[in-house]
Amino acid sequence: MKRKTLLCLSLVAMMMTGCADQMYIEDVTLSLILGLDLDEDGNLLVFMSSPVFNKEAKVKEEKVEVKAVSIRDSRELFDTTVMALTSGSKTQLLLVGKKLLKQKNWIDYIDPFYRDPKNTVTTRVVAVDGPVSDVIFFRPKDKPRLPLYLANLVDTAYRRNVTIKTTLQEFHEQTTEKGITASITELKKDHKIMLTGTALLDEQSKYKLSITPNENKLLRILQHKTKGDFPFTISVPLDSNGHDHWISFSTPRIKVKTRVRYDNHFIFDTDVKMRVAITERLFPFNVRSDAAKLQKSMEKKMQTDFERLIKKTQTKGIDPYGFGIYARAYKYPEWIKVQNQWGKAFAKADVNVKVHVTISGMGTIK
Numbered sequence: 001m002k003r004k005t006l007l008c009l010s011l012v013a014m015m016m017t018g019c020a021d022q023m024y025i026e027d028v029t030l031s032l033i034l035g036l037d038l039d040e041d042g043n044l045l046v047f048m049s050s051p052v053f054n055k056e057a058k059v060k061e062e063k064v065e066v067k068a069v070s071i072r073d074s075r076e077l078f079d080t081t082v083m084a085l086t087s088g089s090k091t092q093l094l095l096v097g098k099k100l101l102k103q104k105n106w107i108d109y110i111d112p113f114y115r116d117p118k119n120t121v122t123t124r125v126v127a128v129d130g131p132v133s134d135v136i137f138f139r140p141k142d143k144p145r146l147p148l149y150l151a152n153l154v155d156t157a158y159r160r161n162v163t164i165k166t167t168l169q170e171f172h173e174q175t176t177e178k179g180i181t182a183s184i185t186e187l188k189k190d191h192k193i194m195l196t197g198t199a200l201l202d203e204q205s206k207y208k209l210s211i212t213p214n215e216n217k218l219l220r221i222l223q224h225k226t227k228g229d230f231p232f233t234i235s236v237p238l239d240s241n242g243h244d245h246w247i248s249f250s251t252p253r254i255k256v257k258t259r260v261r262y263d264n265h266f267i268f269d270t271d272v273k274m275r276v277a278i279t280e281r282l283f284p285f286n287v288r289s290d291a292a293k294l295q296k297s298m299e300k301k302m303q304t305d306f307e308r309l310i311k312k313t314q315t316k317g318i319d320p321y322g323f324g325i326y327a328r329a330y331k332y333p334e335w336i337k338v339q340n341q342w343g344k345a346f347a348k349a350d351v352n353v354k355v356h357v358t359i360s361g362m363g364t365i366k
Contacts, residue, residue: 032147037097037132046074047136091123092151097132101207121169127199129188159228162213164198179324208316222321226254236297248280260326262334266349277361287362299355306353317343
């Protein structure tokens with residue numbers, strides 16, 4: 001009898017607590033998109049996009065811009081404009097303008113996301129090539145609400161490996177890990193919003209370089225991230241005439257293995273094994289009888305693309321692949337000496353990529 005009484009009292013207490021803490025959705029302004037940028041005078045601009053749940057409102061999305069000294073300061077300014085109390089617990093995207101990304105210590109502005117437990121760390125971090133205001137105040141008639149549209153756009157492109165997807169939690173890990181530099185999604189607004197690839201940051205989290213969607217696929221492979229789709233369209237060198245021989249293929253299976261050596265500098269050997277299925281061929285070729293020649297040409301082209309991307313990042317002194325993690329794991333005594341300047345050490349490293357292609361599918365037409 002006593003146990004039943006205690007159970008009833010506990011249930012009543014829980015119900016009373018829930019009632020006391022409840023808040024109607026009409027009384028909350030959910031910040032689904034938060035944008036950060038700089039104006040012409042270098043002042044911080046903070047943007048917010050939130051849904052409107054009021055039945056009488058004709059426009060179901062509220063967008064606000066304020067000039068503030070920090071994100072926390074902007075919340076108070078938002079509360080003087082919006083109809084309800086601002087909440088960052090459901091933020092889907094954090095848009096950061098390139099102008100701000102090029103500034104030293106810009107990362108300090110996102111401190112509230114990690115410090116306040118009411119905020120979420122699953123927010124997608126996205127670089128904007130151009131003014132953030134162009135994206136925030138964009139109202140496409142043939143698309144759903146901007147937060148839903150952008151979140152789905154990033155997620156779909158990530159599954160296709162067109163760009164990377166970095167949450168605030170992952171961004172924090174990348175910026176505190178000495179063996180890798182951060183990379184985030186990049187987009188721009190022209191006559192429509194489009195993903196342009198991936199923005200690569202340096203050891204101080206400043207913007208250094210942008211890579212295309214095709215280069216992002218190579219980045220993901222070198223990161224040993226081989227899930228999702230990896231469709232390629234390349235021009236293979238089949239003869240000495242310099243003619244373009246275009247071929248498209250999917251890669252249902254990719255295996256990557258990296259080894260590290262040290263001889264006055266770091267040497268990385270990465271083997272990439274790709275099992276491919278041809279999806280398009282724009283030149284006459286008997287794949288069944290001469291597959292080895294085609295495979296060798298594809299390997300040569302892919303290897304050149306890998307080398308070009310690696311050289312591009314080494315020139316900027318960044319390591320978005322995480323080769324530094326391998327250096328620390330297998331050559332720790334040498335890593336210790338350069339851990340605080342890994343970008344410079346990686347720029348002097350030799351990175352050898354060997355590609356092995358096996359054609360496993362030719363389509364119904366041989």
